Amino acid sequence: MSRRGAHAAYAGLTDVGLSRSHNEDAFVTRPPLFAIADGLGGHRAGEVASALAIETLLDEAPSSTDASVLAHAVVAANREIMSAIREGRGRPGMGTTLTAAIVRGTRVVVAQVGDSRAYLLRDDRLVRVTRDHSLVAEMVRRGTITEEEARFHPDRSVITRALGSQPDVEADTYEIATEPGDRLLLCSDGLHSMITDQEIEAILASAQDAEAAVRALVDAANDAGGLDNVTAVVVEIGTAGAPPVAPPRGRGLAAGLLWVVAALLVIAAGAFGSYSYARNRAYVIAEEDRVAVYRGVPGSFAGVSLHWLEQLTAVAVDDLPLVTAERLRDGIRVEDLHAAMALVSEYRDLVSETATPAGAP
Ligand code: MG
Numbered sequence: 001m002s003r004r005g006a007h008a009a010y011a012g013l014t015d016v017g018l019s020r021s022h023n024e025d026a027f028v029t030r031p032p033l034f035a036i037a038d039g040l041g042g043h044r045a046g047e048v049a050s051a052l053a054i055e056t057l058l059d060e061a062p063s064s065t066d067a068s069v070l071a072h073a074v075v076a077a078n079r080e081i082m083s084a085i086r087e088g089r090g091r092p093g094m095g096t097t098l099t100a101a102i103v104r105g106t107r108v109v110v111a112q113v114g115d116s117r118a119y120l121l122r123d124d125r126l127v128r129v130t131r132d133h134s135l136v137a138e139m140v141r142r143g144t145i146t147e148e149e150a151r152f153h154p155d156r157s158v159i160t161r162a163l164g165s166q167p168d169v170e171a172d173t174y175e176i177a178t179e180p181g182d183r184l185l186l187c188s189d190g191l192h193s194m195i196t197d198q199e200i201e202a203i204l205a206s207a208q209d210a211e212a213a214v215r216a217l218v219d220a221a222n223d224a225g226g227l228d229n230v231t232a233v234v235v236e237i238g239t240a241g242a243p244p245v246a247p248p249r250g251r252g253l254a255a256g257l258l259w260v261v262a263a264l265l266v267i268a269a270g271a272f273g274s275y276s277y278a279r280n281r282a283y284v285i286a287e288e289d290r291v292a293v294y295r296g297v298p299g300s301f302a303g304v305s306l307h308w309l310e311q312l313t314a315v316a317v318d319d320l321p322l323v324t325a326e327r328l329r330d331g332i333r334v335e336d337l338h339a340a341m342a343l344v345s346e347y348r349d350l351v352s353e354t355a356t357p358a359g360a361p
Contacts, residue, residue, distance in 0.1 A: 126200060157193075
């Protein structure tokens, strides 16, 4: 934890929670690196795995916002854990999630394996940056269960990707366009499975500074039952990890312009990151009482809407089961366009099964 001036620019806090005997979560706040690992394996092996992951990151993470180098550092952490298991440190079956961010000024890259999340708060609104590698997340994406159901699902802690389980694990990476005043949150599932995104949003938006935010978030998870270890790292964007601001070396207008151009390039690169992320996603949503397929993500990100209508289908929302129709009002996010089309064809089958064909006996 650290303070800059009167307010903490970033802070991290972990707590064992109310029902576990020891804490297998680990985190680091060493600008520009911020990371969270949630160890698995029991019998304290999870602690070994999450600590190894953080140690490897400290050695291998880039000092610049290079997403692919950060992803390589996560892969290196996987190698470390795999060889620790081979050498009899920890135990077979131990593993860990890892969600890591490099923050430089307003430039942020994230690499992630598992279900520890990154969120961004802007203008008091919370945006989820990462997509969980978990069974329930997959079910939510398919529209089988809701977000709310996922939080109470018996398989909610089953993760589909972790460090320590296979030699060729891959990290998902995200490049986020942020603005000064935004808050970045990294947290383990001990937070996001205990309280809703709306609650996280309210706490993060009203906290005085990063230190107050992590304290309030951990307290809220424990107030909600504290069923798991809980860890939160909060970074105030535009303050922590920023390179020292040197005055332009040249004099006059030309040097000033150069800085403006550099800043614009950085913003464009960030925007392109969210753009290329969104372009490959898809969702289905109710529109004009019919099922519409969109490429992109619903709503807007950083004030820009990132979706494109692909098809307004003939499937009437009212012909679908009530629960499905209700979900379609908010939109159902899926992996990609292919998955969206598959979902629509499921809906078509549903409608034709329930409809009584004219002239049927
Ligand atoms: Mg956990």
